[in-house]
Amino acid sequence: MSERILHLSAKEFEDELKDFKGLIALDFFSEECPPCAQLAPIYVRMAEKFPDVKFVKMLRQANRPLAEKLGVKGSPTVLFFHNGEEVGQRLSGYISITQARLALEGLQGITPEEIVKEKVSADVLILGGGPAGLTSATYASRAKLRVIVVEAGLAGGQAATTYHIANYPGTPGVLGGKELMNNMIDQAKGFGTEIHDLQEVVSLDLKGDRKRIITEDFEYEAPVVILATGAESRRLPADGEADFRGNGIHYCATCDGAMYQDAEEVIVVGGGNSAVEEAVYLTKFAKHVTIIHQFDHFQASKTAQEEALANQKLSVIWDSEPRSIVGEKHLTGVVIENIKTHTLSTVSANGVFVYIGMQPRTSSFADQIKLNQWGYVEADDEMHTNLSGVFVAGDVRSKTVRQVATAVGDGAVAAVNAERYFASRKSS
Numbered sequence: 001m002s003e004r005i006l007h008l009s010a011k012e013f014e015d016e017l018k019d020f021k022g023l024i025a026l027d028f029f030s031e032e033c034p035p036c037a038q039l040a041p042i043y044v045r046m047a048e049k050f051p052d053v054k055f056v057k058m059l060r061q062a063n064r065p066l067a068e069k070l071g072v073k074g075s076p077t078v079l080f081f082h083n084g085e086e087v088g089q090r091l092s093g094y095i096s097i098t099q100a101r102l103a104l105e106g107l108q109g110i111t112p113e114e115i116v117k118e119k120v121s122a123d124v125l126i127l128g129g130g131p132a133g134l135t136s137a138t139y140a141s142r143a144k145l146r147v148i149v150v151e152a153g154l155a156g157g158q159a160a161t162t163y164h165i166a167n168y169p170g171t172p173g174v175l176g177g178k179e180l181m182n183n184m185i186d187q188a189k190g191f192g193t194e195i196h197d198l199q200e201v202v203s204l205d206l207k208g209d210r211k212r213i214i215t216e217d218f219e220y221e222a223p224v225v226i227l228a229t230g231a232e233s234r235r236l237p238a239d240g241e242a243d244f245r246g247n248g249i250h251y252c253a254t255c256d257g258a259m260y261q262d263a264e265e266v267i268v269v270g271g272g273n274s275a276v277e278e279a280v281y282l283t284k285f286a287k288h289v290t291i292i293h294q295f296d297h298f299q300a301s302k303t304a305q306e307e308a309l310a311n312q313k314l315s316v317i318w319d320s321e322p323r324s325i326v327g328e329k330h331l332t333g334v335v336i337e338n339i340k341t342h343t344l345s346t347v348s349a350n351g352v353f354v355y356i357g358m359q360p361r362t363s364s365f366a367d368q369i370k371l372n373q374w375g376y377v378e379a380d381d382e383m384h385t386n387l388s389g390v391f392v393a394g395d396v397r398s399k400t401v402r403q404v405a406t407a408v409g410d411g412a413v414a415a416v417n418a419e420r421y422f423a424s425r426k427s428s
């Protein structure tokens, strides 16, 4: 918890607001609220970055009259006050670090040209702090190189978002994804890796001898870069997806499943391992879970299928795909099409979790690095990309098996070859 953030009651806040000259940010949050949990570290970062602003947090459930008076209906909602009056645009839902920063810079009249970036020089820069990036970091740090992991969100990657990992060797069998990733973070840090999280890339130049990565806070420079930006969920191709994303449509059961405690019905879309395993996990919260799958059989492992099909709270609708989302303020169902008969029907639901595959995260460097036809980074067995001094590791690489075990394998190979490249450059 940051000392810069005050936790106030409605009465304390109103007293504070009366005489305060300057800018106050007020975050109405709730417990058991995934977007609030996502905002928490961003709010701390903003409090460090904007020392002239007073940052306040207030538990909405405990201060309902003030929330209602201010017209705050959902959590999190961030409001801004200048000299006691509300100013600027409110932020709500899943708030990114960029949205928060732009709002505060706008209210303070700060232009992009005025932002002084700290210049940082490293031996190896690693873009992405998932299993691949953290493994590269451990190896390269152990080789006594100065390693910085530049991470857009919080380190841990996709693996930190799954409730259990049962197939990663060397663990007791079933381990929480977050626990596994916290171990990897601690291990990398223990060998000297610096992790700079919440750093969205503004621009990047991978060509030439010194590579440069620019974020809002830093200008990084290094002779070696390892790309380990992983992959993200493919969005559900159904009308209304964007309107309900984060509020009815979800891509992470571990993050958002608890929102559906005692919900009547939750839908999971997909038929691979992630869909089937996360559907079983969601039966811990919802009264019933329906999997909607486009084929008449699952692609998931036999073990995962058996567990799902034996679960009394879970059923499957085969041969069907969602076409549109139903609901006004809240999601109430999904229109699905049977792809054999082309019949449309509506399935009532409180929430939908989507597991229909992944797409690589390459937008910040796609114009500089050779990608294959599906957008994954091309590399040889030693993780060299088409640019000298630029290596790749993990799910973002062109390959057939995307798992934690393969990501860490790539990470090790990329780091060893990065070390060799670094040494050869120094000796030449």
Ligand SMILES: Cc1cc2nc3c(=O)[nH]c(=O)nc-3n(C[C@H](O)[C@H](O)[C@H](O)COP(=O)(O)OP(=O)(O)OC[C@H]3O[C@@H](n4cnc5c(N)ncnc54)[C@H](O)[C@@H]3O)c2cc1C
Pocket: 127, 128, 129, 130, 131, 132, 133, 150, 151, 152, 153, 154, 155, 156, 157, 158, 159, 160, 161, 162, 164, 165, 166, 167, 168, 199, 200, 201, 228, 229, 230, 231, 232, 274, 278, 361, 364, 393, 394, 395, 396, 402, 403, 404, 405, 407
């Ligand atoms: C729900 C789910 C369940 C899974 N279950 C299992 C399992 O049981 N066993 C198993 O082995 N695997 C499992 N996987 C797959 C496994 O999590 C991935 O294969 C693995 O995390 C890939 O690691 P990575 O480091 O390549 O990429 P990621 O884990 O995707 O990490 C990439 C990191 O890079 C960051 N990043 C992205 N773009 C940028 C940028 N421009 N700048 C800076 N940072 C950036 C991201 O924020 C992220 O932290 C599961 C995946 C999911 C989604």
